[in-house]
Amino acid sequence: MGPIFFLAFSMFGFVLQLGSLVTEKELKLRQAMTMMGVFDTAYWLSWLTWEGLLTFVSSLFLVLFGMMFQFDFFLKNSFFVVFLLFLLFQFNMISLAFVLSSFISKSSSATTVGFLVFLIGFITQIVSATGFPYSNAYPASRRVIWSLFPPNTFSAGLKLLLDATSTPASSGISWSERAVCEGGMSTCVLSIDIIYQWQVGTFLFWFVLAIYFDNIIPNASGVRKPIFYFLTPGYWTGKGGNKVEEGSIFSCIGSVPPVEHVAPEDQDVLEEETLVKQQAMDGIVDPNIAVQIHGLAKTYPGTTKLGCCKCTKTSPFHAVKGLWMNIAKDQLFCLLGPNGAGKTTSISSLTGINPITGGDAFIYGDSVRSSVGMSNIRKMIGVCPQFDILWDALSSEEHLHLFASIKGLPPASINSTAEKLLADVKLTGAAKVRAGSYSGGMKRRLSVAIALIGDPKLVFLDEPTTGMDPITKRDVWDIIQESKKGRAIILTTHSMEEADILSDRIGIMAKGRLRCIGTSIRLKSRFGAGFVATVSFTESKKDYRNAAGDSHEPVKRFFNEHLKVEPADENKTFMTFVIPHDKEKLLTGFFEELESRKSEFGISDIQLGLATLEEVFLNIARRAELESATVEGTMVTLDLESGISIEIPVGARFVGIPDTENAENPSGIMVEVYWQQDGSGSMCITGHSSEMRVPQNVQVTRPPSPNALGHKGLRQAVRGIVIDL
Structure with a gap:
């Protein structure tokens, strides 16, 4: 029973370690540390150091307790001989855990695999007790293969030590006798010294293999390096772009088709692209630019995966289709777009989580395609990811201390820096409380504080205020506003109010392409529906109803006669009208007359403003959906x-x-369709206007036949005519 107990004792730490490694990967904690500047070497050495310390202590206490309880196995054999056997075996299990963690993605599976390894070790221990394969009766190749599994050499070592203390007359094995064989040196195939050599060799073997598999097995983002990445010059020199691939290593076919360059339709986007390209051609380095993006593209390749009796094919997906733009220092650039537009993918590419497929990006002069450049970039960026990546067992104070150390802050300043950031995000009262008990809003505030620690030159904030109450959100907005000084900030958000208040420039992406760029006012004036006029009515007027009907009818007629517009929204207290941009020249005289007739119409207040940023966003998203639907034939x-x-x-x-054309309406009848995004980010119809006459000389686009597109169910459907106004 002794060998079984020793094996179980030594394997206990292995199971716990494997679970912790996989948990860090599953929760993307390692990814967070990588984004903040932790090297892979430092990550593995920290694990090896910590687990090595635990292994040293557990091996030491095991031997000391064995001696304290007067077991012959520990008393007769040399202390250092026994201690080193246990120590080296547990070091072997550390490196084996590193290897297995590369293949496991769920912590629940890690525990199962850990106990499975123990069960296999128990079985092979019984086999090793028979002497297999450590005798001259078996070829050396079998001994090599058998010895690669750490429990096998450990079991063989235990057998030698137990045999040396099996009788009262046995004296055990001393340190000087560790290389002695029972059958003599001429026929020696196994001794304690040989077992030590095997254990050192297999530890190095599994450790190197762990690093290799860690690079070629897809990580949490589905990214991997080529199988022979270590043979590329860029890996050793750190220069140029090391080719990194996506998908499974079992993909038998993979392809990354190039992104077809499409000239931007929007003039502002075209001018931005032309400027960046000209700067790149001339080699101009603008000291006021923090980020230069040169045709950044990200494609997830199509693959053919071998499965049970079949191959499963996936088509390539172009997530980002050639992004060109500059992001200036001391400014906040807001990147907007519907779900799947490519915002988070772009940020992941800029932070090095996802390697880019095409183009390049330079952050303060360092290329994201270079391993050396990426190392420099991670030292000067802060990241608040889309989803909180935190340790449940650590407090907010401990989180900030950890990331401050990673960023290289002087130890003397870490406490004061952490206290200030916690006060800024209103977490001082919960500084010593575990993050696992925080609400969603508190976790987001902690993530914002982590992103700002270490005074980074560039900060990525991916939906930072999600889940916050209005008061706390305003406080965080103040922090972000103050943080603009001396750095650039890239923000993504689904809150149009947040984008409007915080941003200096806004870019809207859709379907992987940049659709517009400029200040908030610029976008509203170009892509908004026009001017928004809100008319509020007096108390006496809004309560009055005559037999003729709606008391607001005179106001409706006034707007219709002068501006040809109908109310976009109305109730008893106010009316809202959307006035097209082409009516701008009429507005001065119109509102002067409306102001003079306020008493007649029962109007208490008149407000005029531009369309909201949300309307601009929906307009851009709708156009992108129409472009895609026209190509793919997606109909509703x-x-x-x-x-x-x-x-x-x-x-x-x-x-x-x-079929509505007639003498009165030669071009036919049309309706305006109202669109909105649903919870999943898809465009859906919310209603339509009343029927109206189609203006003459407008562009009419007839959708392709549903039958030609394979829509068998739409054979008898009436197809609408798309009108471009």
Whole structure:
């Protein structure tokens, strides 16, 4: 029973270590440390140092307790002989845990695998007790293969030490006798000294293999290096881009088709791209630019995976399709876009989590394609990821101390820096409370504090205020505003109010491409529906209802006669009108007359402003969906109030009703379709306007036939006519 107990004791730490390693990978804790500047070498050495210390202590106490309880095994054999056998075996299990953690993605599976390894070790221990394969009766190749599994050499060593103390007359094995064989040196195939050599060799073997598998097995982002990455010059010199791939190492076919360059339709985006390209050609380094993005592209390749009796093919996916832009220092650049637009992928590429497929990006002059450049970049960036990556067992104070040390802050300043950041994000009262008990908003605040620690030159904030209450959100906005000084900030958010308040420039992405760029006012003036006029009514007027109907009718007629617009929203207290940009010249005289007739109309207040940023966002997203739907033939059904159902492309705004042309309406009848994003980010129809006449001389696009697109179920469908106004 002794060998079984020794094996179980030594394997206990292995199971715990394997679970901890996989948990860090599953929760993306290692990824967070990598983004903040931790090298892979430092990561593995920290684990090896900690586990090595635990191994040393556990081996020491095991031997000391064995001697204290007067077991012959520990008393007769040399202390150092026994201690070194246990120590080297547990070091072997540390490196084996490193290897296995590369293949396991769930912590629940890690525990199962750990106990499975123990069970296999128990079985092979019984086999090793028979002498297999450590005798001249077996070829050396079998001994080599058998000895690669650490419990086998450990069992063989235990057998030698037990045999040396099996009788009262046995004196055990001393340190000087560790190389002595029972059968004589001429036929010696196994001794304690040989077992030590095997244990040192297998430890190095598994440790090197762990580093190799860690690089070629897909990580949490599905990224891996080529199988022969260590043979590339860039790996050793740190210069140039080391080719990194995505997908499983069992993919039998992989392809990364190039992204077709499409000239931007928007003039501002085209000017930005032209400027960046010209600077790149001329070799101009603008000291006021923090980030230069040169045609950044990210494609997840199509693969063919071997499965049970079949191959599963996946098509390539272009997540980012050539991004060109500059991001200036001392500014906050807000990157907006619907789900799947490529925002988070772009940030992951800039922080080195996802290697880029094409193009390049330079952060303060360092390329993200270079391993040396990426190492320099990680020293000067801070990242608040989209989802909180925190240790549940650590407090917010301990988190900040950890990342401050990673960033290289002087030990004397760590406490004061952490206290200031905790006060800024309103976490001083919970500084010593475990992060696992925090609410979602508290975790986001801690993530923001971590991103700002170490005075980074560039900060990435990926939806930083998600889950915060309005008061705390405002406090965090103040922190972000103050943090602009001396650094650049890249922010992504789904809050248009947040983008409007914080950003100096805004870029909106959709379907992997940059669709517009500029200040908030610039985007509203170019892509908004126009001006928004809100008319509020007096108390006496809003309560009055005459037999003729709505008391607001005179105001409606006034707007319709002068500006040809109908209310976009109305109730008893106010009306909202959206006035197109082409009516701008009429507004001065119109509002002067409206102001003079306020008493007549029962108006208490008139407000005029630009369209909201949310309207701009939806307009850009809708256009991108229409572009994609036109190519792919994605259709949805629009049910009209007249009872007619027509099929229209996703995102179409003005749609003509087929077969409505007549003498009065030579171009036919159309409706305006209202779109909104649902919870998953997909465009859906929320309603449509009343029927109106199609203006003459407008561009009409007839969607492709559903039958030609393979939409068998739409054979009898009435297809709407897309009208470009």
